[in-house]
Every structure is written in structure tokens, then in C-alpha cells.
Amino acid sequence: MKGAAVKPRRQQLTSAAGEADLVRRLQAGDEDAFAALVARHHPSMVRLARGYVRSNAVAEEVAQEAWLGLLRGIERFESRSSLRTWLLRIVVNRAISTGIRERVHLPVSDRDLEDESGRFSQDGWWTTQPEHWADEALDRMVAPQLAARVREFIGELPESQQAVVTLRDVEGLPSAQVCSILGISEGNQRVLLHRARTRLRSRLEQEVNQ
């Protein structure tokens, strides 16, 4: 990527072997193992829940319920399945079942998303060439304000798009795992991701060009 001045992503914390060991220690009643698992997974769980519920407080409650569900079933939990996938799937189910999300996202038509507000001629070529703002956005990302705005832009998306873009682009999970957590097809996942990224790109452009 040209001009990619972003800091490298934090290394994926979840090594399968380490995780299996933590699960075994938790099954043996080791409190430190629970603390380690919480540090690994809780922020991701809250971010995912946030797309379905009306506030951070409710997202925290949903994630806590998932932890309680894990503790209650920990003796039966089999380490060969991915704990992360299991936890995130529980979060999605619980967040949906609470059914208390206020519909705060902006209504955006499919046509608006796919055609990006008439950026193309009828023949399919650019009517106006894209402006160059991406490198400036990268430079500004070190400022916490832009990170906060990106979080807000994600919050404006329909919940299905929020879930996919949070798991794919915030958490960095592969598409197969995202499909498993959300119970959707590969094709559906890609459509939702495409729409989410399209919308976020457009909102970032507006933000940087203000």
C-alpha cells in the first residue's frame, strides 16, 4: 500500500495452543486464566455486541452474559473448538435476542451504495475522478479524533454490515470464521463487507475534505 504510515496491527493474540492451555486452567478453577481470556476476547465481544444494541452499557451486559455462559458450561467445553468463535457466536445470539437496539443508522438505498451517488456515467466510467485524500487520512489517524469518527461511522451502518466489518476489518478475522460466527454464506458476507467498506470510504472522504 503506498504511503501506508499506519502502525502495524497488534499481533494476533490467540494462539490455539496457548488458548487450549488457558481453557484447561480455567476448568481447573484458575482465576488468572479467566483474567487472561478476558483480556484477549472481551474488547472484541463488546465491539461486536455494540452493533446490535443501543449503548456501550448494554453491549457490556451482553458480553458479560456470554462470559457467564462460558463459566457455566466450562466443564463441558471442548478445547478443539475455537473459544473465540464460540464466544463471538454467543454474543451475536444474545445481542440479537435482547432486541433492544434503537435504529440509529442512516437509511441508505442499495443503489446509492452500489453506484456511489452517481460517481459513474451510464456507461460505467468515472464522471469525476476520485480526489486524493487517503494519504492525508493516514497522516491524521494518529490523532484520536479520527479514530473516534471511524467508530461513529461504523455505528451508522445497518447492524448486519456493522457485524461483518467489525469482525473482518476491526478484529481481522478471516471470512470463513466470520461466516461461522454470524451464520451467513460467504457470498452474503462479501456483499455486506463491500457495502460497509464503500460507505466507510465515502464517510472518510467527507471527513477529510471538510
Added chain:
Amino acid sequence: MRSLWMRWPGWFRSQPIDGHAITCRQVVSLVTSYLDGELTRSEHELFEAHLAECEGCTEHLHQIKVTVALTGQLRDEDLEPQVREELMGLYRRWSRDSHA
């Protein structure tokens, strides 16, 4: 297209690929599949041939990559000490109740 490719791969490889064989709108609609490595071989070659000739689509792809990179920065949020304490309280209550 794919079946022709399979029958005469050498002929296809010898032909210069026309970057205008697909439109900018088509390129934009295929960006996510391209980044996921899910395009067919012929789609991939058409996509890249178009990029080589189209500054607008190259810029759009760059913007999408930057969008993904900026979104990924949100992952660096850490657990707040207060939240951690609440969860450890949850664990201790569960541990006490389950052993009562």
C-alpha cells in the same frame, strides 16, 4: 470465458489484455472480491489490466485499502481497568456460588 481459458490457455496468455474490457463501475464492484483473492484468474487479469490504465480506479482501490487499515486501528483498544474488575467480580461470584 472460463471454459475458453481452460481449452486454450496458451492463446489467452499470448493476447494483450484490454484494460477497457471492464468498466470503472465493474472494477469498483469487484474490489472486495479482489482484495479477498476471490476473483477467477481471468477476472483478476482483467481487473489488474484495467488498474494499469486507470488512475481513478487505482486511487479508489488505495482509498479502500486505507479505509480497511484505519478501521483496523480500532482493534488496539485495551480493556479498561474498571471493566476488568467487573468481570473478575463476575468470576468470583460464579466461583463462590458454584462451589457453595
